[in-house]
Every structure is written in structure tokens, then in C-alpha cells.
Amino acid sequence: MQAQAKSGAKSALWLGGLLAGAAVLAYAGGATGAGKARLAVNAAAIAASGNKGDNWLSHGRTYDEQRFSPLTQINKDNVNQLGLAWFADLDTTRGQEATPLVIDGVIYTTTAWSKAKAYDALTGKLIWEYDPKVPGETAVKACCDVVNRGMGAWGDKLFYGTLDGRLIALDRNTGRLLWSTVTVDRTKPYTITGAPRVINGVVIIGNGGAEMGVRGFVAGYDVNTGKQLWKFWTVPDQPGKNKEDYLKRAEATWKGEWWKLGGGGTVWDSMAYDPALDLLYIGVGNGSPWNQSYRSPGGGDNLYLSSIVAVRPKTGQYVWHFQETPGETWDFTASQHIVLADLMIDGRMRKVLMHAPKNGFFYVVDRQTGQFIKGKNFVPMNWATGLDPKTGRPIENPEARFDKTGKPFVSMPGAGGAHSWQPMAYDPRQKLMFIPANIAAFPYVPDEKWKAAKYGFNNGLNQGAAAMPANNDVREAAKAATKGALIAWDPVTMTEKWRVDYPGPSNGGLLATAGDLLFQGTAKGDFVAYSSLDGKKLWSFDAQTGVIAAPVTFTVKGQQYVAVMAGWGGIWPLATGALAWKSGPVRNISRLLVFKLGGKVQLPAKPDPNFGPLDPPAQTASKEVIAKGAYTFGRFCGVCHGDAAIGGGVVPDLRHSAALGSPETWQAIVHDGALKANGMIGWSAQLSREDIDAIRHYVIARAHEDKDLGEK
Numbered sequence: 213m214q215a216q217a218k219s220g221a222k223s224a225l226w227l228g229g230l231l232a233g234a235a236v237l238a239y240a241g242g243a244t245g246a247g248k249a250r251l252a253v254n255a256a257a258i259a260a261s262g263n264k265g266d267n268w269l270s271h272g273r274t275y276d277e278q279r280f281s282p283l284t285q286i287n288k289d290n291v292n293q294l295g296l297a298w299f300a301d302l303d304t305t306r307g308q309e310a311t312p313l314v315i316d317g318v319i320y321t322t323t324a325w326s327k328a329k330a331y332d333a334l335t336g337k338l339i340w341e342y343d344p345k346v347p348g349e350t351a352v353k354a355c356c357d358v359v360n361r362g363m364g365a366w367g368d369k370l371f372y373g374t375l376d377g378r379l380i381a382l383d384r385n386t387g388r389l390l391w392s393t394v395t396v397d398r399t400k401p402y403t404i405t406g407a408p409r410v411i412n413g414v415v416i417i418g419n420g421g422a423e424m425g426v427r428g429f430v431a432g433y434d435v436n437t438g439k440q441l442w443k444f445w446t447v448p449d450q451p452g453k454n455k456e457d458y459l460k461r462a463e464a465t466w467k468g469e470w471w472k473l474g475g476g477g478t479v480w481d482s483m484a485y486d487p488a489l490d491l492l493y494i495g496v497g498n499g500s501p502w503n504q505s506y507r508s509p510g511g512g513d514n515l516y517l518s519s520i521v522a523v524r525p526k527t528g529q530y531v532w533h534f535q536e537t538p539g540e541t542w543d544f545t546a547s548q549h550i551v552l553a554d555l556m557i558d559g560r561m562r563k564v565l566m567h568a569p570k571n572g573f574f575y576v577v578d579r580q581t582g583q584f585i586k587g588k589n590f591v592p593m594n595w596a597t598g599l600d601p602k603t604g605r606p607i608e609n610p611e612a613r614f615d616k617t618g619k620p621f622v623s624m625p626g627a628g629g630a631h632s633w634q635p636m637a638y639d640p641r642q643k644l645m646f647i648p649a650n651i652a653a654f655p656y657v658p659d660e661k662w663k664a665a666k667y668g669f670n671n672g673l674n675q676g677a678a679a680m681p682a683n684n685d686v687r688e689a690a691k692a693a694t695k696g697a698l699i700a701w702d703p704v705t706m707t708e709k710w711r712v713d714y715p716g717p718s719n720g721g722l723l724a725t726a727g728d729l730l731f732q733g734t735a736k737g738d739f740v741a742y743s744s745l746d747g748k749k750l751w752s753f754d755a756q757t758g759v760i761a762a763p764v765t766f767t768v769k770g771q772q773y774v775a776v777m778a779g780w781g782g783i784w785p786l787a788t789g790a791l792a793w794k795s796g797p798v799r800n801i802s803r804l805l806v807f808k809l810g811g812k813v814q815l816p817a818k819p820d821p822n823f824g825p826l827d828p829p830a831q832t833a834s835k836e837v838i839a840k841g842a843y844t845f846g847r848f849c850g851v852c853h854g855d856a857a858i859g860g861g862v863v864p865d866l867r868h869s870a871a872l873g874s875p876e877t878w879q880a881i882v883h884d885g886a887l888k889a890n891g892m893i894g895w896s897a898q899l900s901r902e903d904i905d906a907i908r909h910y911v912i913a914r915a916h917e918d919k920d921l922g923e924k
Contacts, residue, residue, distance in 0.1 A: 251316050253365040255412060255487060266767045268314040271362055271407040272635065273764070275485040276552035279637040280724045281765045285772035286809060287727030291741045291751045295811030297773060298336030302802035303327070306862060307760065307781015309633070310362040311407065311721070312804070313370070314766040315384070319775060321804060322360040326374035326404075329804075330387060333775075334768045336806065340387030342380075350376045351891030352667050353401040355423040355851065356783035357862070358891060361481065361633070362407035364415060366435045371415045373404030379417050379433055393438035395419065400426050400474075401667075406481040411492065411525040414441060418479025422500040423543075425670040428477035430494050432528055442528030446496045446516045447475035458516075458530040467510035473664055475507065476500030477517050481633050484550040484565070485525065489580060492525040493565060495547040502627075503658060503672025504541040505615040513538035518546045520567060522582060532582030537571050538605060541615045542595065542656065543627040543671070544571040549635040549721075552579060555643065555704055557586075566703050568636060568647050570629030571606070573599060576703050588706040590699060591630040591651055595623045614656045620678070626654020628717060628784065635762040637722035637730065639744055644700050644709060646730055646744070650717035651695040652791070667898050668848040676846030679856040680790050682917035687790050694791050698722075698732060700747060710747040716794030718784035721762025723774070733759020733776060735784070735795035739805065756818045757801040758785070775806045785860030787851045792860030797821040799861045823865055826923055828915035829873035833906075841910025844903050848895070857914040863891075867915035871908075878908045 251257060253269050261267045262274040265283040272279050286294060302308070306324035313320045318339060319331045326346050330339040351358050354375060363372040369390060370382045377396035382389060395417060396402035401424035408417040418430040428446040433439060448454050448462040450471045466475075482495040496519045499507050508514050518537035523530055537544040551566045555576070565579040572593040576585045584604030589596075595612040599605065614621040634648045659674035669675070680687060696714035701707075720733030730744040735758045741751040758780030765774045779802035785792045799821045833841075845857060852863055859865025871877040880886045882904045885894025895904065 252367050253315065254367070265765070267316070268312065268764045268766050269365055271311055271364065271409065272484070275487060277484040277549065278551055278553065278640065279635055279722060279762065280639055282726045283765055283767065283772050284725070284727045285767070286725070286729065286765070286774065288729055288743050288750055290809060291727070291729060293809045294741065294751055294774070294807050296753070296813040296815070297806045297808040297811040298813055299806065299815065300331060300336055300338065300804040302779065302804065304802055305800045306779070306802070307357040307359045307800070308777040308779030308802050309359040309405070309761050309782065310777050311635070311762050312764055312775055312777065313363050313365055314764060314775070315365060317768045319804070319806070320363055320365070320370055320384070321777060322362055322372050323802065324358050324360065324779070324781065326360050326372070328363070328370070328372060328382060328387065331804065333766065333773065333806070342382055342387045342389070344374045344378065344380060346375045348889040348891045349885070349893045350403070352893045353421060353424060354403045354405070355420060355669070357781045357786055359405050359781060361405060364408040364410040366410040366413065366415070369435060371408050371410060371435070373406065373408060373417050375403050375405065377402050377404055377419065379404075379408065379415065379438065381435070381438060391438040393433060393440070395431060402426050409483045409485060409492070410435065411485055414525055416483065416492065416525060418494065420478050420480035422474070422476035422478045422497045423669045423671060425474040425500050425664055426476070426478065427471070427474045428479055428497060430479040432525065444523055444528040444530070446477035446479060446521070456530070462515040465513040465515045467508045467512050470508050473507055473670070474500040479547065481547045482550045484552050486552055486563070486579060489563070490524065491522045491531060491579065493550050493579065494521050494523065495545070495550055495567075495569070496521060497545040497547045498543045499540045501664070501670045501672035502541055502543050503615050503662070504539055505658070506662065506672040511539055514540060518544055518569070518571070520546055520550065520565065520577065520582070522579070534577050534582045534584060534604065536567070536569055536573070536575060536604070541613070542571075542623055545569065545629070548629070548631050548633060551636060551638050551645065553638060553640060557704060566638070566645060568631045568645070570625065570631065572625045572630035573606070574701060574703065574706065575604065586706060590647060590701055590708070591625060591649055593624050593630070614658050618658055620655060620657040622653050622655045624653040625650065626652055628652050628654065628788070632718070634719070634760060635721040637724035639724045641726070642744065643702065643704060644744070645703055646722050646724060647699045647701055648719050648722060648732065649697040649699050651693075651697065652717050653693060665848070665898055667893070667895065669851050674843070674846065675850055676843035679842065679846055679850070682856070682914070682921060684921055690791060691794055694794050696735065696795070698742070698747070712742065712747050712749075714795065716791070718758070718760060718782060720759045720776070723763040723765060725765060731763045731774060731776070733761065733763070733778065735760070735780070735798065737796070737798050739776060739778070753807070754818070755805060756815060758795070758798045771808060773806055773808050775804065778803045778805050781862045785862045787855060788860065789850075789855030789858035792854065792858070797861065821861065823859070823868050826867060826915050826919040828867065828912050828919065831909075831912050831916050833909035833913070837906050838910050838913045840903070841906035841908070844899065845907050845910050848899070849907060857911045858918070866911045867918065869911070872912050872915070875905060875908065879904060882907065
């Protein structure tokens, strides 16, 4: 059943341009599974659902973000009978990262380009959809694809952020726009990709953009009006302008004129909440630029970068912080999934916060006080040798400080992180954390002539010099060292209980259930169920595309379902070039997949994932022109079109572009912005026609190198 078909609807109404340039498609009647909205989402409902498991009312299912369901109808003994109940093809072909909400038998989800959709969870019928009409040129502000990770719910309203910085409230029954608030300074490269959390009538949302050059913050908004109630800055302003004590204290940890470059510290993803303590925990991102010698010359811890910060959700009042990577210079964000639990440690029950950020250490922190309890690396690393047992401060390898040495350093883990945004899952019965881990290095090459630019990554690195060379031996060695893993981690003993090895990184988020199951999608394109007891694979489904989002489970009319958003994308296929294909050739096919025991629906035939033969035009440019193009491509183009111009299956692989043979067409696209509606802006404000033609010659040269290496 292709759920996107609209037959059977009683009526449809298009409202184009009437609601802030948005479009809504609404169907009369409610969901087959439940009818019109009955459940008013509030703190009591979220708590009750946590025990029952029929709905999925908040991003991490419950405020503690454990992503563990008590449902057992689908279990390790019968999961081999799981089959596709229905699917819905999506109208976007970029990465799909959303965790759907499920309320009263209706699935609510967001897609790439910040679109929202509601489906009958039983039949797959599209109930309504909403398109906020994000301008295509917004894509240049997004570090890591035009993704969206989902919604929040309160009362009969839904809330989510858009890539261009709006916080939107929709009527849950109809998808009608209720209010829209611009949350960011649109003159700066802010974006929103994360899901909001809603706590006692306050919608809380952060933003992204630290790679580009912004000052991070998180803010709370009234659920009924969209009025901003508070704002919590994560980086201090210029000395003398900071009124709050916590920002005044942070000033001493920064050097130079950081405020002119933004500073970074965006709260672009993870949050968790403890209702008993009334504390909201936020994960703070990386520095801007990454290279601390530019951001804060002379060093310093640079609070509150790469920190977990506890605030009051009603007022945004600072309570405590724990910084995981002082003086961050490697893009080691602390924005990864935060999980709350109670653990018996050293004979004492502790209220803890658990975290596995990019830097490769697993942390257990007292969530009442922010006190470090314990920590240990969960992947191999070379940037640090361990953690101070009292403070949790990393014991750095001096060579890793490329910002101080001025010398390149290949770090493990790298900028992709030992764990990225993909959510973990925690089984409170086994006291085990399940981590979607990456084993991948990154070459940090300082750029002596770097200057901040309006568009593109502002990281203070020479990405052109760091590009993968056209050498099969080097490439194969890099591929051999690049892997993924699913790790079952004991947070009390700080030991690995079991693991599943994957050929490559960027595998999907996780769902654990009381049926002794652990669900995860893979970069290869499988959706898998493992035994959470020992990691044994029990069931697998060919999703035909990489699955990076986290699954959910719920019940409708007494039957349990599992749903996941499928669609290859995100930073790994966009930016990593030859390594993007480590798990195999995958293209984006964006769908919502819903499974049940005995499901019989089949997907259409799988398309060919290959791009076709390399057939570049003749190479005519000088070595100097090609070298100039290599630097400029690495500085501004590689983050979307791949390291060394090797595409990863989401946006066009430029080595195959027909425009390579036409300087005029190339200039029309890259200089003039002929494809800006698709996300490819014109770069005329930043790059000359000579710069742009040098990029073309570089891509031609790269295509010839790869053809000579035998790529077809």
C-alpha cells in the first residue's frame, strides 16, 4: 500500500500563500485508528504513556530520553514474523532524521526541508501535510543537510523548528498554522534542525550554525502565543555587555575578540528533563571557528562550549554545568543524546545523566549537581589518554593541539564524532546503554591564511590540503580504519558487554523494548532487530536506502507497530567523499516505513544505486589553476559535494556533471545561482568567476584521476 496516494479522502483543501507562504493539505475526518484528537498532551499524559507505551508523546518517548518501550507483543521469539504493514513515499530526497510522534493512532513526523505530515497509523492514509516553504538558498547555512529531527506536542498542538529559524505551532487535527515565530537573527547563518521539547507550557528550541559563525543560545516560548519567555546564551558576549553572572564567569575563559566570530556553542539537538528536580539539561555544541587559535588566541576553556548545562525550564536560569572538552578545537560537540537514569554506584543510588559525545568518552554525571562520577572511552582514541578521575577533564595528547603546534594532526575520533546525533537507547532492566558508535579519524590541517567568510564552513582549517589523495593504497588504508559499531555499554562497570560491527559509520538511531529487542537501521540500507541480551541478529528488512533516524513503537487497537523514517543523508554522505561509500553504494529513497507482525506489503523494485561511468571533458588547466580550485573547493564546496569532489549519494556528484564541459553553464549555476531553489546558491558575492572556473578545472582533474584509478 503506497500511503501517499490520496484516493479515499472525503475532501482536500490547498491553502497556498495564505499562511505565511505555507501550504497545508487537510483531509476531512480523523484517523481510522483513533478519530479526532482526544488526548491532551501534558506532563501527566507523558508520564502515563511512559508506563503504558501505546503512544510516543515526546522526542525521546519520555522526558528521560531513554527510548525504551515497555511493549512486548513484538519480542525476540516472534520478531522473525515482522513484516511491512504500509509505507509512505516522501516528497523530499535528502536525509530523513526525524523521530515521529504517535498520538491517538496518528503518526506525526517531519521531513527534510522542514515539512510536516500526519498519517493514520493503522492504514497509512495521509491525513494532512504542511509545507513552511523554506527558501532553497537556506541550505547554504546548514552544516549537515537540510534535515529535521521531529516535533514536540502539548495540548492539541504540535511544534517544530524550520531550517530558516522559525518555530511553528500547528493544530494537531488539521495541520493548520496557529502561530509562527522567527527565533534567530536571520542576518546570520542560523538554522534549526533539532526537535523542540515542551515542558509545562513552554516550548524549548535551540539552533545550529556554529560551523558558519554564530553565537549559540536556547530559548523558551509560550505554547499558546509563540512569545519568547527566556533566552539562555551559551557563549559570553563582549566583556562589559554580559549581565548574567554565569556569562560574566565565562568571560575569563575566553581570549581575544571571540564575539566578532560568533563563538559557536549552538544547542542544535539534545535535551532531557527531570520533572522531580525541575531541571532541563542541554547539550552545547562546538566552537566557532573550530580552530581555537583563531577563536580564542591564547587558549582558555571557552565556557560553555562542549558542555552539559542544567537550567530551569520555566525561566532559563542557570543551575550548573559540566564541560566535557575544555578549549574545544576538534568539533567535539556535547550536543549528542542525553539520557537520565538512576544507578547503583559504589553502594549508593545515584540520579545520573549519561552521555556519549563526539569526543569518544562515556560520561556518568550526577544530574542534581553536575558532579563528575566516572568516565571512560568507548572507542579507540589518540587525542587524549584518559580522564582525570576527580574532575573528568580530558588528559590531552599535546600533539592533538594543532591550534597550538600549527602542525596537522590526524585525530581519532575525528570531526564526525565517536557518536553523532543518532540517539542511543537505554534498557533500565539490564542497566545497559546501547550506542551507535563511529570509528573514524579526521585530518586537522591548520590554515595560515584563513579568514572568515559570509558563506560556507568557517572552521579555520585547510580542507583542500586535507583532501583524500588519488592513491588507492591511501584510500584503502583509510577505509580499513573507518568502521561503525553498535555497542552495548555497562555504565556502572564502564565495560562493553557486546558489540555488532558495521563496515562503516553513520548507522541509525536506536529503540529498545521490553521484548528483549533492539531496533536499528544501517548505512547499508537494512532495518534490523537484534536481541538486546546478546546482540544476535534476529530479523532484517531491506529498506533500499540508508536508515539513520531512530525507530519508534506504539499500539493501535491492541496491535504493536514499529515505525522508522528512511532516507540516506546527513553529514557523512555529504562530506566524507570516498569514505561515504564504506557501507556500500546507497542512494536516497525517502520513506516512512511501518511494520507489524504478519505484515505482507512489498516495496517497489530497488533502483540501481550507481551513478554511471565517469566521462569528464578534457583536462586543459595548469597545475596552478587546479591547485587554486582544490583550495577553494575544500573551503566552500566539499562539505556538500564531498571530500575530493566524490559524492556520497545524496546531492549530485560533480565529477559526473554535464556542466563540467560548459563554462557558461557552470557559471550560471555556481556564480549566478540558477539552481538556488534546489539549495545551490550563487556564490557571486564571495567568489569571482575566475575562482569558480578554477573549481571546475579542479573537479575535471579529480574526475580524470579517479577514472585513471579504474573507477567506472
